[in-house]
Amino acid sequence: MSLTYLEAIREAQAHALRDDPRVFIYGQDVGAFGGAFKATKNLAQEYPGRVLDSPISEDAMVGLAVGAAIEGMRPIIEMQFADFSTVGFNQIVNQAATLFWRTNVPCPITVRLPFGGTSGSGPFHSQCIEAIYAHYPGLIVLTPATVEDAYAMLLEAVALDDPVIFCEHKFLYYHLKADELPSEALPVGKARISREGRDLTVVTYSAMVHEALEAARELSGEGWEIEVVDLRSVKPLDTDTVVASVARTGKLLCVGESWPWGGVTAEIISRVTGEGFGLLDAPPQRLNAKDTPVPYHPNLWAAHRPTARSVASAARNLLRS
Amino acid sequence: MSLTYLEAIREAQAHALRDDPRVFIYGQDVGAFGGAFKATKNLAQEYPGRVLDSPISEDAMVGLAVGAAIEGMRPIIEMQFADFSTVGFNQIVNQAATLFWRTNVPCPITVRLPFGGTSGSGPFHSQCIEAIYAHYPGLIVLTPATVEDAYAMLLEAVALDDPVIFCEHKFLYYHLKADELPSEALPVGKARISREGRDLTVVTYSAMVHEALEAARELSGEGWEIEVVDLRSVKPLDTDTVVASVARTGKLLCVGESWPWGGVTAEIISRVTGEGFGLLDAPPQRLNAKDTPVPYHPNLWAAHRPTARSVASAARNLLRS
Amino acid sequence: MLQTVLDASPRTDAAAAQDVHVAAYRFMLLARLLDDKFAALYRAGKIHGGVFLGRGQEALSVSVGISLKKGDVFAPLIRDAAGRLAFGETVLDAVRTYLGSSLGPMRGRDGNVHRGKPQEGYLPMVSHLGAMISVVNGVLFARRYKKISGTVGAACVGEGATSTGAFHEALNQAGVEKLPLILIVANNQYAYSTPTHFQFACDSLADKAAGYGVEVQTVDGTDLGACLKVVGEAVARARRGGGPQLVVAELLRLCGHGEHDPNDYIDPKLWESPLGRDCLKVAEEYLLRQKWMAPSRVAILRNEIIREIEEAVAQVQREPAPDPFVEQWHSIATGHLNEGNEER
């Protein structure tokens, strides 16, 4: 058996539906059609009445999920693209994220955001907006980079008593494959050392993990050993694992596919310099997407986001500094 | 003559209306009533047909402004509270912020956000969400800390060819006074050294500038001289002024009233450590609000946000390190 | 939640009507006097932040609270003191929230009208207008999913909130899902200072119903009897499976938007019009005319209520304020995943 990142997401939802009667799925075209990306393929058929098409009403979709959560359910909301969650933004950050703090009543909803760039998708079907959600108190923001994590973290997201923004990267949907589903997994909140190395730490998440790993392989040919940390969860952030890695390598490069102002890479650098300043023997560096909307044309798109090549180049500069 | 921060905002709008026929103001209760905070007091009477009440439709308010800007106007949109801009979020970050990049047609709109905490205002009338807007490409985000800047920067915001998120702090509305309006001002994008010092640099903006200045006065009595940098604009950020200050003091404390994950303070630290690592002789530190919604009760509120006292205490720790 | 009581006592229709009216009147008076007390505390500087009153809206509001049963869902608006009390909120909880007591349902974290107990179907509002309606939908949706039948949910909004996208998406959603939602629109002629002609262009807000495929009734919001009937029937229709119900009430806000607001922009003609009648007076006169209550009883009732309120305020003023050092500063339920409150 071999399955893709996308299939893992489908399987996780199937298992959640099977094991927990409180779980239902609500979103545009998720029902009979199985979702724009087929992440809910056959689930409406297999679990009648539990996988439901919504009107094109992101605000009301999230509002309904919060109400259902108050009533003890564990809704999964599929946004058709992460980009469209901006019209459900208020219900996410002000309703769902504040409920527990205000009332002591938990709000176990999972909002699935198919996110991130793919060639030709343009400015409104490519955005990486994990930092927007992570900035608000009250949300957990997950960014799985592997098939196994996509599966295990989605299951854990549904089981958690809090609103989870589940950022699933569209670029990984079809390409990434695994032989089997994991039976054990790192818990949410723990980062993973995806590759060990002694010369430099690259901290990243989601699709960029694979660019970083490719860069690491390339640099390995040049005699450098790069450690790659996959954050897995951008809120909470596993600062300890990152700092421990920097303690070993002395050098830090943070890579993100999102825009350069603020965001995950800035947060990592602030934490590491605040807590592990003495461990650094070179200025910590960031590599982000460019500060423009995500372009449509493949030529522009490839230059807009970090790639293995630009990661390797930034790493080389840092290694030589 | 003496006027408040709020009056300066009203004056800037009066002058913009007077000098530029393309300017109009649109927002809830801004017309005959003069706005929830009276920031448009008498303007509807003085400029008939140019200061208009809108329905409670933040999405459509911003959309209308973008359309008017395409047609050559320079609309000012008043959000009743910054917190409610979340329901106009999509039009701001996806429509207004992308227009120029997509089409080469500028989008000169100013969105006024009365923002920031005041005692008793609670989780939905106190938010500091400048970082949310600064993360997106295509927006200018201004955070004046003084009466003079409130006036001059609002005038400049209206004159700029880009969408400006104008964050005016409600805590400063009535308390802060100045003797006269400035005739000259630092341009947008330049930070100001609000107080010179040699021992430590506090970088901050908006209401927190005053907490930092008070802390600096307190520490001055203890023999420490704190330099306070008022960013004025959080996007673009005047990295040069900040780095130059750190070059003099060797120590950096970033203070913000917003939530701790990401945001202005993280961005500053990333820039300074990236560009001026060698200048630092202690780990750069941050002081933000706590990672919960803004509480209602004054006791909780006072503990949630940074204050002169907590700034002084963080500064002391850093000075002794 | 008087219904529960009434259902149990088989009486004549007239006697039942009397009971409901008297009970409703009591809640209206309680709400009015409680509001007055909050206004006084505000002027005395004892309340931080805003104070929002329901003056002139008690007849409509109480009709909602009284028509709901235990187990139903209620998302009130800022002027719904009467409805909240009728739905079962205690005076103590209201006072505790306004004064920020750590023993109140919001523990000083949120205040004034932002209160509720979600586990009791009483939803605490966020400030964003229109945003609570779809949350009510969600509770009702979950009930149906769990095969719980017979409960309904009411959401109240002002006419200003009908201009929000959230209102539209939620009412449409209720229509599509045929949820037992009763959506009450209190058209008090102003949204803060904004008159209705800047808010909508339809002749009556009831004209919106057809576009959502929901039933609608309009009602004179100054007339308690009419409100009890129209709201009661809408609730009953929803309970019977009749799908979402829209109720549009016409009335006038007899106070400022909040207590900070001089309220000097109201068209004076409205004060003189039938809309400007004080529903509490109208109800009282009706009760007296019907001889359902003696004038002396009204006076006694008022005194009883004032005592109840004063006692509650006195008690709450002795209660501990929230303590920032005890406060956990956690925003999520999964304890070990909280972060960010070290000073960084």
Add this chain to the structure above:
Amino acid sequence: MLQTVLDASPRTDAAAAQDVHVAAYRFMLLARLLDDKFAALYRAGKIHGGVFLGRGQEALSVSVGISLKKGDVFAPLIRDAAGRLAFGETVLDAVRTYLGSSLGPMRGRDGNVHRGKPQEGYLPMVSHLGAMISVVNGVLFARRYKKISGTVGAACVGEGATSTGAFHEALNQAGVEKLPLILIVANNQYAYSTPTHFQFACDSLADKAAGYGVEVQTVDGTDLGACLKVVGEAVARARRGGGPQLVVAELLRLCGHGEHDPNDYIDPKLWESPLGRDCLKVAEEYLLRQKWMAPSRVAILRNEIIREIEEAVAQVQREPAPDPFVEQWHSIATGHLNEGNEER
């Protein structure tokens, strides 16, 4: 923008009708063949991202484009190739956008249906459904402000987009401001895979008009003559100062949501129903029956159009792709305030 031509030539009514129909038919055919070409290029892997066709919607779409004049405003939906061409878009601009040419109006930054020229009143859509309507309002608002009269704005949406908060806020805003907005709803029975009963609960989307205080007409979207008449009249009413106009057209999407979509979820009964008629065929048959066009002319026209399209594609394929090293990577107009594109 044929109106301009027609206005200038005083002819009999019948002759004018012939001219409009023939012109409209030409745009419909051009749109259909251009769409077919995009579909072919997509299948050949020459187009990145999605391809969205207007098959079955050309009659309605062209009626919008043809009823507008130079100086009017147009915010099309993704299926409006016909309307765009009739409004004045060149085949070259459409092809350049789909192929990402650096010479196109979007310079490769945005693609496919996300194209326009704001300075010509032709608004380039963002993807968020419903979001363009208030932008049209804004242009019209500014025109009135500047005392420019006689221009109107049309925004087109699908029935799915009527469920968005943005749709509601914008139509309400247009009603309150009495703007000359013509809002066209193309009810093609599906929003992606979602049938209408999951989208709304009203009998007809026309039932929404009363709630906004706007005029409304419904039309058979498969009938070119009816569309030209109804849309034309709505535009004329708006132009005369009649305020916002809603037009609801019933039709069927005769293709997948995008070219990636097998479209196998459409209820087969709909294909058989009058909604399932191909408006292009219906129009062609009508023209032939009226003898407004000879069969030979149709064949020639088709060939002319195919040549025009092939030439445009050939030309664009030789045009330079955007170059990331030349690209400025600036997102704001105030050059010196751009930041963030150093590698940090």
